[in-house]
Amino acid sequence: MGKEELVLNNPLRALGLEEKAEGNGQSMGLVMSRAGLGKTAILVQIALDSMMRGNKVLHISIGESIDKAKSWYNDILSLITKGKNIENIHEVISEILHNRMIMTFKEASFNQAKLEERLDDMVKQNIYKPDCLIIDGYDFNENSRAALIGLRRFMKEQGLKMVWFSAVSHREDSRKSSDGVPAPCHEVDDLFETVLTIKPDNQNIYLDIVKCASCAVKAGLTLALDPSTMLIMKA
Amino acid sequence: MSKDLSNVRNIGISAHIDSGKTTLTERILFYTNRIHAIHEVRGKDGVGAKMDSMELEKERGITIQSAATHCSWKDININIIDTPGHVDFTIEVERALRVLDGAVLILCSVGGVQSQSITVNRQMTRYKVPRIAFINKCDRTGANPERVTQQLRDKLELNAHLMQMPIGLENELAGVVDLVTMKAVYYEGDNGEVIRIAEIPESMQEAAQAKREALLEEVSLFSDELMEIMVEEGEIDTQMIHDAVRKGTLALEFTPVFIGSAYKNKGIQTLLDSVREYLPCPTDVENFALDLKNHETEVKVTNNPDDPLVALAFKLEDGRYGQLTYVRTYQGVLQKGDTIYNSRTGKKVKVGRLVRMHSDEMEEIESCNSGDIVAMFGIDCASGDTFTDDRISYSMTSMHIPEPVISLAVIPVDNKAQINMSKALNRFTKEDPTFRAFVDHETGETIVSGMGELHLEVYIERMKREYNAEVQVGAPQVAYRETITSRAEFNYTHKKQTGGSGQFGRVAGYLEPLEEGDYEFVDKIVGGVIPREYIPSCDKGFHKCLEKGSLSGATVTGVRCVINDGAYHAVDSSDIAFQLAAIGGFKEGYLKAKPVIMEPIMKVAVEGPTEFQGAVMGSINQRRGMIIGTTDEGSYTAIEAEVPLSEMFGYSTTLRSLTQGKAEFTMEFATFKQVPRGVSEELIKKYQLEKSKG
Numbered sequence: 025m026g027k028e029e030l031v032l033n034n035p036l037r038a039l040g041l042e043e044k045a046e047g048n049g050q051s052m053g054l055v056m057s058r059a060g061l062g063k064t065a066i067l068v069q070i071a072l073d074s075m076m077r078g079n080k081v082l083h084i085s086i087g088e089s090i091d092k093a094k095s096w097y098n099d100i101l102s103l104i105t106k107g108k109n110i111e112n113i114h115e116v117i118s119e120i121l122h123n124r125m126i127m128t129f130k131e132a133s134f135n136q137a138k139l140e141e142r143l144d145d146m147v148k149q150n151i152y153k154p155d156c157l158i159i160d161g162y163d164f165n166e167n168s169r170a171a172l173i174g175l176r177r178f179m180k181e182q183g184l185k186m187v188w189f190s191a192v193s194h195r196e197d198s199r200k201s202s203d204g205v206p207a208p209c210h211e212v213d214d215l216f217e218t219v220l221t222i223k224p225d226n227q228n229i230y231l232d233i234v235k236c237a238s239c240a241v242k243a244g245l246t247l248a249l250d251p252s253t254m255l256i257m258k259a
Numbered sequence: 260m261s262k263d264l265s266n267v268r269n270i271g272i273s274a275h276i277d278s279g280k281t282t283l284t285e286r287i288l289f290y291t292n293r294i295h296a297i298h299e300v301r302g303k304d305g306v307g308a309k310m311d312s313m314e315l316e317k318e319r320g321i322t323i324q325s326a327a328t329h330c331s332w333k334d335i336n337i338n339i340i341d342t343p344g345h346v347d348f349t350i351e352v353e354r355a356l357r358v359l360d361g362a363v364l365i366l367c368s369v370g371g372v373q374s375q376s377i378t379v380n381r382q383m384t385r386y387k388v389p390r391i392a393f394i395n396k397c398d399r400t401g402a403n404p405e406r407v408t409q410q411l412r413d414k415l416e417l418n419a420h421l422m423q424m425p426i427g428l429e430n431e432l433a434g435v436v437d438l439v440t441m442k443a444v445y446y447e448g449d450n451g452e453v454i455r456i457a458e459i460p461e462s463m464q465e466a467a468q469a470k471r472e473a474l475l476e477e478v479s480l481f482s483d484e485l486m487e488i489m490v491e492e493g494e495i496d497t498q499m500i501h502d503a504v505r506k507g508t509l510a511l512e513f514t515p516v517f518i519g520s521a522y523k524n525k526g527i528q529t530l531l532d533s534v535r536e537y538l539p540c541p542t543d544v545e546n547f548a549l550d551l552k553n554h555e556t557e558v559k560v561t562n563n564p565d566d567p568l569v570a571l572a573f574k575l576e577d578g579r580y581g582q583l584t585y586v587r588t589y590q591g592v593l594q595k596g597d598t599i600y601n602s603r604t605g606k607k608v609k610v611g612r613l614v615r616m617h618s619d620e621m622e623e624i625e626s627c628n629s630g631d632i633v634a635m636f637g638i639d640c641a642s643g644d645t646f647t648d649d650r651i652s653y654s655m656t657s658m659h660i661p662e663p664v665i666s667l668a669v670i671p672v673d674n675k676a677q678i679n680m681s682k683a684l685n686r687f688t689k690e691d692p693t694f695r696a697f698v699d700h701e702t703g704e705t706i707v708s709g710m711g712e713l714h715l716e717v718y719i720e721r722m723k724r725e726y727n728a729e730v731q732v733g734a735p736q737v738a739y740r741e742t743i744t745s746r747a748e749f750n751y752t753h754k755k756q757t758g759g760s761g762q763f764g765r766v767a768g769y770l771e772p773l774e775e776g777d778y779e780f781v782d783k784i785v786g787g788v789i790p791r792e793y794i795p796s797c798d799k800g801f802h803k804c805l806e807k808g809s810l811s812g813a814t815v816t817g818v819r820c821v822i823n824d825g826a827y828h829a830v831d832s833s834d835i836a837f838q839l840a841a842i843g844g845f846k847e848g849y850l851k852a853k854p855v856i857m858e859p860i861m862k863v864a865v866e867g868p869t870e871f872q873g874a875v876m877g878s879i880n881q882r883r884g885m886i887i888g889t890t891d892e893g894s895y896t897a898i899e900a901e902v903p904l905s906e907m908f909g910y911s912t913t914l915r916s917l918t919q920g921k922a923e924f925t926m927e928f929a930t931f932k933q934v935p936r937g938v939s940e941e942l943i944k945k946y947q948l949e950k951s952k953g
Contacts, residue, residue: 094887094888122885126888128889128890130891138891142889
């Protein structure tokens with residue numbers, strides 16, 4: 025088994041993000057849940073799927089350390105590869121990880137202009153040109169619609185295929201958009217092609233597909249997550 | 260020395276290079292009356308700091324070997340190990356942490372948590388060492404203890420809290436506010452030796468009160484009693500706070516942070532008080548040994564002086580009067596004149612002289628209690644050996660020893676130098692397990708290997724200075740390795756039966772990759788097709804093949820050699836015949852087992868102004884490096900990458916010129932990885948050329 029089989033066997037395939045990761049289009053995605061339910065685990069699965077397809081991913085972690093982000097990748101990668109007979113496993117993993125760079129910012133110091141400046145520098149100097157951005161810990165309360173529109177413009181300029189965000193929703197805030205996207209993203213939901221929410225129910229955890237343009241799954245579908253690994257469970 | 264172990268503190272002082280550890284130790288020795296004058300690390304008086312006793316250390320201003328020292332503060336006895344800051348000497352830091360009960364982590368108030376602090380913290384976590392932090396250099400421009408404390412939380416994930424507030428900062432640093440006693444502490448007199456306790460300046464009272472409340476809220480999590488009093492808004496006893504902080508610190512769940520400036524003689528006495536209050540005594544810490552008589556079962560050492568002796572030799576030094584062995588006792592009493600046993604060798608040795616070390620000076624003692632750190636004279640042993648009395652056979656858990664990653668050839672200029680070099684190498688390899696020496700049988704050259712360029716450079720220099728061994732040094736070489744990636748069978752007959760006594764042996768089996776470990780020999784011979792007496796000969800033959808792989812001449816690792824068939828001759832088979840048959844079999848199987856060349860990959864951390872981020876990243880990319888990530892620290896950025904060691908030679912010069920000298924980097928061994936095809940081809944070609952030249 026090689027890298028291609030890993031892509032095919034990845035539980036995340038159930039979402040059907042092929043077109044987003046491999047096509048020429050551009051899309052923004054959002055993973056939402058209350059604090060501590062596993063948004064980063066889902067974002068990392070999306071990033072790994074993209075990396076395994078040969079895309080370069082820039083993982084921006086706001087308020088967390090490089091080591092923490094790195095350990096998420098190591099953990100999920102070992103879960104995906106566990107029990108699979110992959111030839112030259114170390115080489116395959118090394119090749120996958122070459123497609124990732126982590127950038128960490130403090131909560132207070134992160135802003136769109138700074139990100140654009142850093143990324144622009146890297147691309148111009150031919151150091152790293154990402155195809156996909158993962159922005160974990162973005163503060164939707166503080167950032168206006170204008171900032172997200174700015175990011176969409178930036179995505180186009182840089183030729184990025186995907187930008188994925190995580191956002192924290194709060195139990196006490198019941199506001200929702202007409203599509204069912206919870207606060208604080210209910211007023212910017214039109215800027216996202218895909219919105220996934222993580223919901224706990226007793227001992228189980230589910231991934232709700234709130235909206236998903238050009239996916240294999242339809243909005244309204246719920247997928248079960250394995251609570252111990254946060255991987256999508258096979259039906 | 261008191262027999263009460265609660266009065267003993269075995270502590271280490273660890274930090275990033277140039278954070279002022281040695282300066283701080285110098286002040287501790289001064290305030291505890293062990294020395295009567297303060298000398299700076301690179302002071303104009305030319306004396307050098309007390310703990311940097313090696314000539315080379317004084318010259319370079321860095322600590323190379325950790326020196327042990329002893330002092331008393333109030334009612335406690337403190338054993339201090341000053342540890343090196345440079346990552347090439349990590350084994351020294353690791354060894355110190357193995358035997359210490361607590362540590363002081365020093366940070367620069369401007370530089371904050373730097374790459375080496377992260378390494379040291381990781382080591383402290385590995386050995387479960389409770390720690391307190393000291394933010395030094397608060398007199399420097401840009402000092403910001405709050406920011407550094409936040410970094411301790413963010414980068415090291417420590418539950419760190421300031422126990423003090425600075426009264427003034429940078430060149431106005433006058434003292435500290437103690438948030439436990441709620442008093443101002445000033446360090447006065449020529450050398451800060453006069454402590455003046457006063458009321459908190461009015462302008463700081465409100466802020467101090469708020470900070471104390473935040474601190475108490477955190478600390479109360481470790482004491483129900485304290486929490487109750489806080490809820491009832493009762494009066495809080497100072498000792499109760501100390502107890503709660505101590506409890507949290509010992510559980511590794513809280514890190515008290517202190518501030519000061521060793522250079523300006525501020526904050527040291529209060530730091531010593533905190534060592535007394537918050538760091539563990541030997542009985543607070545659990546240590547385990549392996550019972551060699553009971554299948555290496557883990558047993559807890561008792562700290563009881565009445566139990567049989569268990570002592571660990573953690574450091575060797577060759578002094579004027581012979582080998583000096585630093586030991587830490589874990590139970591029992593070590594006495595002058597005692598006969599003790601080395602668990603590794605089973606040899607009996609007599610304790611001649613027992614001394615307590617004070618850097619390079621010593622004080623004779625008659626005995627030492629459990630939990631103490633002392634030195635013995637004239638004991639022949641290696642670093643890491645355990646000593647016991649004849650009633651038990653314990654070995655303290657082995658220490659984590661990293662593999663050397665760099666090597667170079669040393670050629671003595673004459674016969675005298677050859678003899679002296681042998682003496683020096685014999686001692687250095689005993690002292691430092693990360694420093695190795697061997698003779699390359701093909702070239703006849705002596706090769707030394709270690710953890711980095713500086714590591715080897717220092718030993719070469721010591722060879723010249725301490726042993727008068729004049730040597731020429733070859734260019735540093737990366738310690739490549741070879742390994743196999745698939746299973747392959749072999750069936751080889753060694754036959755030489757043309758006149759005279761013949762040689763015959765047939766060995767068949769297979770080679771396969773070994774996930775963990777360097778080499779494993781498996782004997783699956785049944786029915787005596789190879790007689791038992793020749794089985795070790797096969798093992799020996801395979802072993803010989805590991806010295807040099809056939810691709811690049813590098814050491815072969817990660818191979819399991821299995822023999823399952825063979826044949827012998829009643830007259831012509833011999834030890835050598837089966838050794839040669841095994842060598843032939845290995846060669847036959849090796850190339851079929853898809854061998855590859857592996858190279859050491861270093862974890863590199865570069866810290867520098869953000870404006871140079873692009874240039875630094877570019878330089879890492881050019882070196883076949885993989886950038887793991889960047890951390891934005893405002894005007895500074897830290898870049899973490901993995902780069903092959905072979906590409907890192909001369910990087911300091913490149914980095915200096917790229918960043919106008921404003922960035923610095925550290926590196927440590929991360930792992931071995933397969934070299935890319937192009938590099939592999941080059942290495943093979945080079946080796947073939949060398950071989951053809953003979």
